[in-house]
Amino acid sequence: MRNKTLQVDKPFVYDYSLEDWKQWTEENREPAFRAGQIFDWLYVKRVTDFEEMTNLSKALREKLKASFSFVTLSEIAKYESKDGTVKFLFELADKNAIETVIMKHSYGNSVCVTTQVGCRVGCTFCASTLGGLKRDLRPGEIVAQIVKAQQLLDAKGERVSSIVIMGIGEPFENYDAMMKFLNIMIHPKGLNIGQRHITVSTSGIVPNIYRFADEDTQINLAISIHAPNNALRTKLMPVNVRFPFEDLIESCKYYMAKTGRRITFEYALMGNVNDQAEHAEELAQVLKEMPMCHVNLIPVNYVQERNYVRTTRDDIFNFQRILERNKINATIRREQGSDIAAACGQLRAKHMETK
């Protein structure tokens, strides 16, 4: 069953890849090079009005205006953290709200995008899933988040250097829109974001892990694993009932064998739930069979509606030590934007409460 998405009279300009523009220009009896010009105006010059596309004929601009619209992402709120993280709460055309985060690193600016309004996956430690899934984002609504971020960075002479698809939603449940978004992002004639600088994170939608493995891209894959066995994972992530732990691990092995690329396993540490030495030992046994993998330990953020406490500092380092003793590469995620509720879904949850 397909999820709902936004129905529009005119598609968004950002819904179209360069190949789509080529097809559109052909169907509209315009010379093929016009497609490249339109793409350039959208992603290199980043204009937001057809009238600014001055090397197109007046007639073509009128045709574009009649056939397409620009995405409306109205800024409801913008929070800036002391560490440089900027978090946006945007309102979409249908008044739904989504979040986008720009994180500042020593190596550049990374943007975390949302792929769905809400989420139906139901991870028990996540605020994004509290109101369930409202709808999928259109490809253009995902693209618009990056264009907005880039416009903000343009003022500082900086660029979006990497993208993480880890915001609200399960990207593998909005697969086609996510792939269209990626196609637009990596295009050398557009924003030209390096494939190796993009990471897609999934809670473990197994059939689409196989599909993604067969796509032949250089884009990174992260798996939210969060538990070392089937029983505990089911308690934390209801998605594990649909796609059990063993099947998930099999799909990861297939991905690695097919692509030759490593997987990052995200592991959110929750005090006394999944963060003890025995959990680390068990995880190490599972991951030993995948020597190329990497574990990213994330001390979980407090979510008011759930009763998880933070893992102690000692337990965090102990968990890491056990993995490394078993020759599994493990890092602890640096917390960013904690003073502005930057964890996924927290701003939107607050916004929904006030509404």
Ligand code: SF4
């Ligand atoms: S962690 Fe991701 S997949 Fe899980 S409920 Fe939250 S948004 Fe959905």
